[in-house]
Amino acid sequence: MLRRVALCLFGVLLALPATAQVRDTWTGRLMFENDVLWVDDSDRHYSNGIRLEARGREGHIWSWIAGPGRWLTGAGRDTPQRMGLALGHNIYTPEDIKTEELVEDDRPYAAWLHGDISVVAREGRTRTEATLSLGVVGPAARGEEMQRWFHGIIDSPIPAGWDNQLSNEPAVLLVVQRGWGDLVPPRPAPLLGEQGLDWDLVPHADLALGNVFVHAAGGAVLRLGNDLGWDLGPRRIRPTAAGGDLACGRRGFVWSVLGGVTGRAVVRNIFLDGNTFTDSHSVEKNSFVGDAWYGLTLSWGGLRTSFIHTIRSPEFEGQRRPDHFGSITVAWSP
Template sequence: MIIARRVAGLSTKRFRRLVFVGLLALAVPLSAAAQDQDPESTQEKEPPPGPDESWIISLQFSNDMFGGSDRHFTHGTRFSALSPDGFVPDFIESAAKALPLFPQDGNLRVSYSLGQDIFTPERIEDRDLIDDDRPYAGWLYGGIGLVSENGSRLDQLELNIGIVGPASLAEQVQTEWHRLLDITTPEGWDNQLENEPGIVLYYERKWRNLWETRITDLEVLDELAFDVTPHLGGALGNVYTYGAGGLTLRIGEDLPNDYGPPKLRPNLPGSDYFRPDDAIGWYLFAGVEGRVVLQNIFLDGNTFEDSHSVDKRPLVGDLQAGLAITLGERVRLAYTHLWRTEEFHEQDAPDQFGTLSMSVRF
C-alpha cells in the first residue's frame, strides 16, 4: 500500500524513469540466469501444438478500488468467448490469410465479447460540472474479432461497436454499486457525455518467446522458465485512435502456451487464449507499454456535439505487474495491477487500478 501511494505521487517524468529502471532491474538477473544454463537446453524448441478444439470463456473485472482511489477509469467489465481452432467460415479464413496481418500457418479462431467501461472525475460528490477534470462517461460495447496463433506469434483483429453516453447505463451501474457498498454516491452524472454511437478497430501482434530460457533440476521447483513477449498494435475509430508498443516479461513454472491474461483496452495486451501443459502452473509477469494517442473520446468529448472535454496528453505510458495461475488444463486465474501516467494536462498524478480475470476452457 505504501508503494502504491508513492507511485501515485510521482510526476510523469519520474514515472517513466521508474518504468525503464524496472525493466533494467529485471533484465540483469535474467541475463545472468541465461548465462548459467546449458546452451543446448536454451536452444531446444518444443514443437508447436496441434489444433485446439476447446472454447475459452473469459470474465474480467477492473476497478480503481484496488489502487485505493475512485476516479478517472473507475470500473470495467468484459465477458468474452473464443472459439476452437478452425471454427471459422471458409470465406472469412480465406480473406484473413490473404491479408498481411495473419500468417499462413496460423490457426484461426473467432472471438466474441461484451463489455462496459466507466469514467468519472475525482470529486464525484460534486453535482456541478468540474471544468479541470475529465468528463463523466460510459462505454457499452459488443465485439467480434479474429485471432491467429501459430505457436510463436499471436495476431488479433477486433471490431468493437457500441454506445457512449447515458445509453451505456454507466450512471445506473455505478450509482447502484456505490449504494450497495454504502460509499459516496456519484452526483455529477448530469454532466456526462451525450449519446454517440462508437466504433473502433483494434489490431495487435505479439511475438511469444522472442527470448526465453529455462533453469532445470531446482531443489524446490522442477523447472523455472523466463520469457519476453514484445507487442505492437493500434486502434482506429471515433472512440480510440492510437499506436502502441511494449513488452511483457514472464517468470514461472510451466509457462503455459499463452500471451498473458486478458485485460481491458486501452491497456497492455493480454489474450483470452491459453493452453497449459501441466496440472498446475504459475507465473509472475511485468510489462510496459507506450501509446501515441490521437483520439480518446473520454477526454476529447463528443465528436458531433459540444460537450465537456479536457486537454489530453498525446503520450501515455503503462506499467503493470501481476500473477497468473493455471489449474489443470481448464482454468486460468490472474490479477494485474496497472499504473498509468497522466492522460490529460490538468491531471496531477498517475492513476492505478487492478484487474481480476478468469478464463475457462471447455
C-alpha cells in the same frame, strides 16, 4: 432498444458453454477492473471496466469472417485461426464525484457499452488479433445506473454529476494487436532453472482506429514461472489488452509472476476529447500515456485466474497524479 441488444449479447455469451458441442469448442473469460481494488481506495478517472469473452478453439471460425480476418492479421492460408465474441462496459468519471456541477478542469463523465467480434491467428508463439468493436458512448450505455448500483453495494459515495456526461454517440473501433512470443521464448531462469522455473519476454504492439480511440502502442511483458509456453500472459481491458492464450485445455498447476510496460501515442481518446459530432465537455489530453503493471497468474485444470495492479501516467493536462487500478480475471476452458 440498446439495452435489449446488450441483454441478447450477454445471453448468447452465457449460453455458449451450455451445450456439449459448444463446450468442446469455446472457452470463457471474465475480466473485472476497478480503482477500488487498489489499496488507496481511489475512485477517479478510469473507474470501472468489465468484459465477458467467449473464444473458439483453433479452426473454429465463422466462414464469413475468415477472409477479412486473414487480411487484417496478415495470416497465410495455412495459418490456424480462431474467433471470439465479447461484451464490454467501461466507466470514466472526474475525481470529484460528489458535486452536481460540471468539473471543468477534470475529465468528463462517460460510459461505453460495446460488443466485439475478433479473429486470432497464430504462427508459432506469434499471436495476432484483429477486433471490431461496435457499441455506444453516452447515457444509452447506462454508466450512471451501473455506478450507482455498484457504489451502493460497496458503500461508496453515490456519484452526483452524471448529468454532465458525454452525449449518445455510436462507438466504432478496430484494433489490430500482435504479440511476439518467439523473440525471447521461455528458457531456464538463472539460479532457478533446476527448480523447473523459466522466464520469457513478450514484446507486443497494437494499432487502434475509430471514434473511440486512435493510438499506436507498444510494450513488453517479463514473466517468471512454470509452463510458460502455452500463453503470452494475462489479457486486460482496452486500451491496454496485451496477452492472450496460445492453447486451451486442462493443465496441471501453472503459475507465473510478471511485470510489463506499455506506451501509447494518443491521437484520439473520446473520453478526454469529448463527443465527435456534437459539442461536449473535454480536457487537453496528453499525447503519450504509459502503463506499468505487475501481477500473478494461477492455473489449475481448466480454471485460470490473474491479479494485476496497473499504474497509469497522467492522461490529461492538469491531472495531478498517476492513476492506480486493479484487475481480476477468471478464465475457464473444457
